[in-house]
Amino acid sequence: MPDTAKTAGKTEPRKVNYRKSKARWHPSMQAIPVPGIRRMVNLAATMKDVVHLSIGQPDLPTPKHIIDAYIDALNAGQTGYTMDAGLPELLVALRDYYGKRYDRKLTRDNILITSGATEAMYLAISATSAPGRQFIVTDPSFLLYAPLIRMNGGEVKFVPTRIENNHQLDPDEVIKAMGPRTFAVILNSPNNPTGAVYPRSTIESIVEECAYRGIQIFSDEVYDHLILDDEEYASVLRCSVDLDNIMCISSFSKTFSMAGLRVGWVISSQATIKSLRRYHMFTTSVANTPSQFAGVAALTGDQQCVRDMVNIYRERRDKIVDLINQTPHLTGYQPGGAFFSFPNLPLHVDGSDLALRMLKETGVCVVPGDAFGEHTTNALRFSFSAPCETIQEAFDRIIPWMAKQQF
Ligand SMILES: Cc1ncc(COP(=O)(O)O)c(C=O)c1O
Numbered sequence: 001m002p003d004t005a006k007t008a009g010k011t012e013p014r015k016v017n018y019r020k021s022k023a024r025w026h027p028s029m030q031a032i033p034v035p036g037i038r039r040m041v042n043l044a045a046t047m048k049d050v051v052h053l054s055i056g057q058p059d060l061p062t063p064k065h066i067i068d069a070y071i072d073a074l075n076a077g078q079t080g081y082t083m084d085a086g087l088p089e090l091l092v093a094l095r096d097y098y099g100k101r102y103d104r105k106l107t108r109d110n111i112l113i114t115s116g117a118t119e120a121m122y123l124a125i126s127a128t129s130a131p132g133r134q135f136i137v138t139d140p141s142f143l144l145y146a147p148l149i150r151m152n153g154g155e156v157k158f159v160p161t162r163i164e165n166n167h168q169l170d171p172d173e174v175i176k177a178m179g180p181r182t183f184a185v186i187l188n189s190p191n192n193p194t195g196a197v198y199p200r201s202t203i204e205s206i207v208e209e210c211a212y213r214g215i216q217i218f219s220d221e222v223y224d225h226l227i228l229d230d231e232e233y234a235s236v237l238r239c240s241v242d243l244d245n246i247m248c249i250s251s252f253s254k255t256f257s258m259a260g261l262r263v264g265w266v267i268s269s270q271a272t273i274k275s276l277r278r279y280h281m282f283t284t285s286v287a288n289t290p291s292q293f294a295g296v297a298a299l300t301g302d303q304q305c306v307r308d309m310v311n312i313y314r315e316r317r318d319k320i321v322d323l324i325n326q327t328p329h330l331t332g333y334q335p336g337g338a339f340f341s342f343p344n345l346p347l348h349v350d351g352s353d354l355a356l357r358m359l360k361e362t363g364v365c366v367v368p369g370d371a372f373g374e375h376t377t378n379a380l381r382f383s384f385s386a387p388c389e390t391i392q393e394a395f396d397r398i399i400p401w402m403a404k405q406q407f
Pocket of ligand 1: 056057115117118119188190192220222250251252253259263264275304
């Protein structure tokens with residue numbers, strides 16, 4: 001029976017309004033948290049005289065020969081799409097670079113170029129996460145992993161790292177966390193937010209156990225060159241026999257200060273790359289073309305620029321470790337890589353409240369620990385991607401302010 005309304009003795013069909021009152025998102029969107037970093041940075045944007053130790057990207061300039069290569073590519077008319085796997089010259093450069101660095105035979109078909117490590121991680125996780133599959137992730141960890149796993153129906157199993165242990169990952173705890181539903185382990189060394197660099201013995205134990213159990217490893221190695229102490233970097237590419245269950249993910253963003261140029265990659269078995277390449281075509285299709293030319297210049301050019309940047313980060317690390325040690329109520333440690341330190345406040349203190357108050361009252365912006373994990377609500381992330389003078393200025397404000405706090 002049609003829906004009707006009576007008008008002037010006549011029966012007419014009633015008009016039904018089908019307009020939706022508001023957009024309805026896919027329920028998986030619920031898995032995306034309000035990022036703690038944004039909250040702080042948005043507030044800071046409304047304030048004057050803010051000192052930022054909150055930044056997650058390099059502040060050092062991109063080396064000139066890389067910029068020149070980018071501009072040259074534009075001037076040469078390189079403004080079209082590249083091949084879907086990436087610019088052939090960049091695939092060759094990466095093959096040679098990694099092959100030499102880890103003494104490992106790779107082909108171009110082991111590599112897919114992506115729009116930053118973010119796309120690489122997005123492809124890896126969203127192409128594999130599904131109900132019934134469990135992913136082991138450190139707590140704290142980079143804020144992308146857990147929401148992406150959950151958005152796609154997978155389950156996150158956290159393995160904590162602790163300040164008492166310089167936030168080192170205990171391979172036995174990772175192995176103990178593995179069960180019949182474990183699908184993958186996500187590694188990130190040097191780590192964001194802790195700066196911890198895992199030694200070869202840790203990576204080898206986890207790689208070996210995963211190979212034995214058929215568990216995947218997604219290794220986020222974006223900070224692989226920012227090693228601040230005299231130690232050999234333990235990439236999964238150095239520690240694994242074959243690439244069947246390994247995806248090594250990295251980018252130019254941190255090593256060469258190229259975060260905005262958006263080029264990253266995945267290195268894995270040829271079969272994995274073949275599948276990811278198809279998926280990549282349905283997401284971003286290809287990475288930015290002139291940026292890929294800039295990437296070739298970065299890999300094939302003089303590497304002194306990287307050593308110079310690492311020396312600067314080391315000097316800042318030493319300074320911030322010293323200043324954190326002088327700060328009342330903060331417990332620090334020695335981060336070995338990247339450009340982050342993640343000191344603790346006393347156990348019961350809510351880092352989020354404190355960071356907000358500290359921003360309002362001192363003008364220093366850091367990121368609260370709850371942005372990175374469920375068990376790190378009493379931590380704060382300090383970025384030392386800022387000059388020594390800025391770090392000093394921040395602590396000139398923080399130290400007396402913290403001395404007045406009564407917890
Ligand atoms: C651990 C980690 N992985 C990945 C990324 C993203 O890197 P990209 O700029 O290559 O997308 C970041 C950026 O902060 C990061 O800290």
